[in-house]
Amino acid sequence: MKSRFSLATLLLVSTVCADPAVKVTTGFSATDAGFKSGGIRPPAMNDAGKDAFFRVVSGKADEACGVLPVVKDGRGPSNQDDPEANFFFANGDKGGRLSVELKAPIEVKDIATYSWHTGARAPQIYKLYAADGTAPGFNAEPAAEVDPATAGWKLVAEVDTRKNGEAGQHSVLISTEGGEPLGKYSRLLFDVAANDNPHGQGNTFFSEIDITDAKGPALQHFEKKVETFTSKDGKFKYVLNSSESPDLHEWAKVHLMPVMEDWYPKLIEMIPVDGYTPPDTINFTMKLATTLPGHAQGVPAFASGNNVTLNANFMRDQQGGEAIGCAIHEIVHVVQFGSPGGSTRGQRPPTWVTEGVADYIRWFLFEPQAKGAEITQRNFASANYDSSYRITANFYDFVIKKYEKDLMKKLNLATHQGYSEDLWKQWTGKTVQELDAEWKAANKERLGIQ
Template identity: 45%
Template sequence: MSKTLHSLRRGWPAASLFLLATTTWCQAAAEVKMEASAEGFIFEKIPAPAINDAGAEARWKLVDGEQDNFSADTAVLADGTVPQNEDDPRANFFLSGTTGGKLVADLGETTEIESVGSYSCHPRERADQLYRLYGSTGTAGAFKIAPPAGSDPKQFGWTLLATVDTRSASQGKGGRVGVEIGGERSRGVGRFRYLLFDIAPPVKAGATSNTFFSEIDVVAAGAKETLRLHSNKKVVREYETKDGKYQFVVDASQAPDMVPWVEKELIPMCEEWYPKLNAMLPSKGYEGPEKFSLTFKSDMPDGVPAYAAGDGLSLSADFFRREKDREAKGCVVHEMVHVVQNYGYARQVNRHPKDTPVWVTEGIADYVRWFLYEPESKGAEITEGNIGSARYDGSYRITANFFHYIAETYDPRIIPEMNAACREGRYDEELWKKWTGKPLQELGADWLAAQRKRLHLRH
């Protein structure tokens, strides 16, 4: 047994011994590359963090050790995003205490693994990564997914794949640190279902030097396409409804990290609701666009989450990252209504089209969003806080509430009839009297009176 391997068995080697280990293990361990960067997660020798790797679908579980109270959950390890700041606990996973721990990723099935990447971020020693990587198919008779604390995982059906110690790369300067185990130009990592990260105790004696793990990637061999952060590659996807009638083109070149969410959440919503919008907002002889685009942009104007122009939607990458679990899909519904509205069509069918007031255009879009798509959110409620400034022509949510009152009090068909009039360039305030028997201003006053009564307000 070599001196280096003997040192590895006894405990963690010094940085110099670690480097020797990575060069003398070429027949027994996966290749390990390490690099530190002061310019985000952009490296010269190893790839940037992946977005849609197999690790994103894995089940991650801490089987030994304790998660720090200020740490993010294990889900942050494979969410395809990285911290924007060097000291951001809630964007990293890290342990508490001084004993280290064991983290397991279950890929769901035995997988040929091309590479494993780990990325960390901190201004000081918490950027350093010290761990041993093990793999297992889970079929060995002695297999235990959680080897007892202080034991050698190899005794419980695990194979040692690599040892990582990045102190030689970071030189104690912190920053962003990346590790690639295996890779395209290596013999890979091996065929396993489970990966175990045996995380070493912190470099310093105190609990406040545990590694800030920002992202861990598991790239399967032969993966169709691995998207990565900080890539100049054009990322365009085309989708269509099941009947093939409508197509959606998504350009995520400026936000490739949004692709998993687009495919899992956004496109299914578009496939369901875009045909619905065309059906609920018809007019004679009109067919809504069969194809439209959604483009994520990193340079949208401040405060603008999205906008529609013709048959294209522009989406703020920052807003959608922040709101993908809250406002994002409803925002797209609003903009898809504008695609279907297509009030420019009036110039094709009317020699003297009348302009549609903005409050009507935006009110219809928000009426569909807040009262038909997500009524449970109650996002267009009239409250004691906003009733003082509420007007029927207040646009967006306020007008949406007024339109809901009209639909509920008179006839829900008024909304599509109003939309058809706008699309054909014949909208006029006089239409309100035709639809309801009352002029618009009186309807507005009735609506406000109904809201005051609902809120038990005298004035």
């Protein structure tokens, strides 16, 4: 009996059953283009990845990077060196693996990945695997030595953006030639390789990973609101990113940034260190408390390198109160530690030393009228020279007025060249414990405490 199927029919059936041709589109910009280069859309806020579960399967997250949810928040980093807004594997690691578990199997239309950095951490090198979890012997978390293709995973695409350039924004879109879905999947696996770097710092700064559901809602994109202010002499730049709190942008522009422009050069002159130059650019980012790392959601602000993150909820509540003074405290830290070479070459001082400097400058030089670092009957019993922040600032004020007017300069110099308690004896003729006792006695007498 002859077959009813002709050769042409068999070829047609074969073509229909074949997987769609996958294409990898890449985009690159040496400057901030909002990840819109190469015709690739910017990160989305409501893609299917938003509700997916991301997990490190092999390798280790770097201690300086943000927690994994930063790659699905749709916002991206505020600047080109913003570790807490990116995910990357630990220094020295040769990459690692990330698994993504979707809430349910979906027709995956496309997958986009974004990265941004100043050097070798910018380009992306990875293999993308996908699975529906039904293959015999499926392994949801294959270790580094396991070939995913032997564990129920399908290789979808291989990505390497190094040919586009190094420092800058890299965007990747994995889709099909005809626009049909990549397939119906419930899991993805990113097998990430590190870029070549002689210091082991080649792990990509992944800013965002988007997964588009072919049957999902239209994608919504986060619009950045960023403005750069340049000092009158052209030496310094202050970048304000209020994308997460656009209602605060005008207030910050009118009230906050002029103070930063005025005080940052003053601080550099106030606590100089020969051979160390503080950064000429500060990035100020307003972030909602809910998008801050868990340990930072209750703090008003924090500094990392030349990046100052401001809690937008606190700034909004304290526009006429502590908001600006809080930012002054943080730019002191930028002067102390903001550039390469800002770390100490000897013994690093205790935290109370540097936090006390920042609060002394804030409460006794910037806003002394606020009297925010007073010793009162309420806090006297618990006040010690090393209590940090406001209390230590008050202790410094006592020492400056009675023994050493250049204490701020000396403390910052010790921060860079090495700190020791013996320095207090050199500076004042007394140990820090003797100064502490004298300071307490003076406050006790002033407060009339028996």
